[in-house]
Amino acid sequence: IVLTQSPATLSFSPGERATLSCRASQSVTTKLAWYQHRPGQAPRLLIYDVSNRATGIPARFSGSGSGTDFTLTISSLEPEDSAVYYCQQRADWLTFGGGTKVEIK
Amino acid sequence: EVQLVESGGGLVKPGGSLRLSCEASGFTFNNAWMSWVRQAPGKGLEWVGRIKSKTDGGTSDFAAPVKGRFTISRDDSKNSLYLQMNSLKTEDTGVYYCTRYCSSASCFHYFDYWGQGSLVTVSS
Numbered sequence: 001i002v003l004t005q006s007p008a009t010l011s012f013s014p015g016e017r018a019t020l021s022c023r024a025s026q027s028v029t030t031k032l033a034w035y036q037h038r039p040g041q042a043p044r045l046l047i048y049d050v051s052n053r054a055t056g057i058p059a060r061f062s063g064s065g066s067g068t069d070f071t072l073t074i075s076s077l078e079p080e081d082s083a084v085y086y087c088q089q090r091a092d093w094l095t096f097g098g099g100t101k102v103e104i105k
Numbered sequence: 106e107v108q109l110v111e112s113g114g115g116l117v118k119p120g121g122s123l124r125l126s127c128e129a130s131g132f133t134f135n136n137a138w139m140s141w142v143r144q145a146p147g148k149g150l151e152w153v154g155r156i157k158s159k160t161d162g163g164t165s166d167f168a169a170p171v172k173g174r175f176t177i178s179r180d181d182s183k184n185s186l187y188l189q190m191n192s193l194k195t196e197d198t199g200v201y202y203c204t205r206y207c208s209s210a211s212c213f214h215y216f217d218y219w220g221q222g223s224l225v226t227v228s229s
Contacts, residue, residue: 033215035150042109042202042219043150048212055217086150090214093168096142096150 001025003087003097011103018074020100022087027067031091034063034072037099038083046085047072077104107131107218109203114223121193125223127186127203132218135159135181138206140216141188143225145199153201156186171197193227200224 002025012018022032034047045054047063050070060075074081082104087097113125127139140155154167156177165177176189186203201223204216 031214033212035216037150042221043216044219045207045212045215045217048207048215052211054212088150088215093166094152094214096152098149 001028001089001092001095003089003095005085005087005097005100007100008098009101009103011105012077014077014079014104016077018077018081018102020072020074020085020102022065022070022072022097024068024070024089026092028089028091030066031089032063032065032070033088033090034061035086035088036081036083037086038080043086074102077102079104107205109205109218109220111201111203111220111223114201114225116226116228117193118229119193119195119227121227122189122191123193123225124190125188125201125203125225127188127220129184129186129203129205132205132208134179134184137208139177139179139186140204140206141177141186142202142204142216142219143197143199144202144222145196148199151199153188155206190225193225195227198225198227 004023030050035043037043051063084099084101086099108130110128141153156165174192178187203220205218207215207217
């Protein structure tokens with residue numbers, strides 16, 4: 001299953017709302033997660049099974065979607081949210097999307 | 106605190122071999138399914154393979170690009186995970202992350218802890 005994330009880069013100001021997209025080549029039902037990867041750090045699990053926040057993840061991160069189209073929303077961006085965000089499916093083995101880089105200026 | 110620390114990366118020629126290690130702490134390692142995920146320069150994340158806990162059979166599975174060339178093993182007495190990479194190709198170059206499958210049934214098959222990564226460069 002191929003996961004396509006678009007666009008490749010998004011730029012925002014602090015406090016703005018970000019909406020990131022992940023599209024699957026075939027249905028993954030609700031078996032999709034989102035990760036945050038800051039430069040020089042280990043990736044961090046944000047959301048699993050579309051909309052469940054992982055332990056310690058702030059409420060400003062939320063996920064939605066089903067089947068082939070998914071969205072990660074960051075309601076009010078903070079400077080530390082600058083990172084690359086990846087989606088990952090577990091419906092058919094494991095694959096990741098190509099990532100969306102979020103820049104905050 | 107859960108920690109995963111990789112080691113063993115470096116420069117190797119095409120066709121060569123390399124073994125990565127991952128030392129785990131802060132959780133019951135022998136109960137955990139573990140995995141390796143890599144990232145080629147300028148590219149996204151790619152799942153490499155996994156090993157189940159011995160309780161669940163201890164078997165391993167691999168992504169198609171590395172099947173037959175890479176093996177994963179574990180030494181539960183040392184809380185350690187290994188990735189043996191043989192017949193390396195230039196396209197195997199990247200940062201290799203040791204990851205833990207989420208321990209909760211609700212988030213299984215996602216990765217809740219990652220190491221900092223170990224750089225492998227395959228070049229002549």
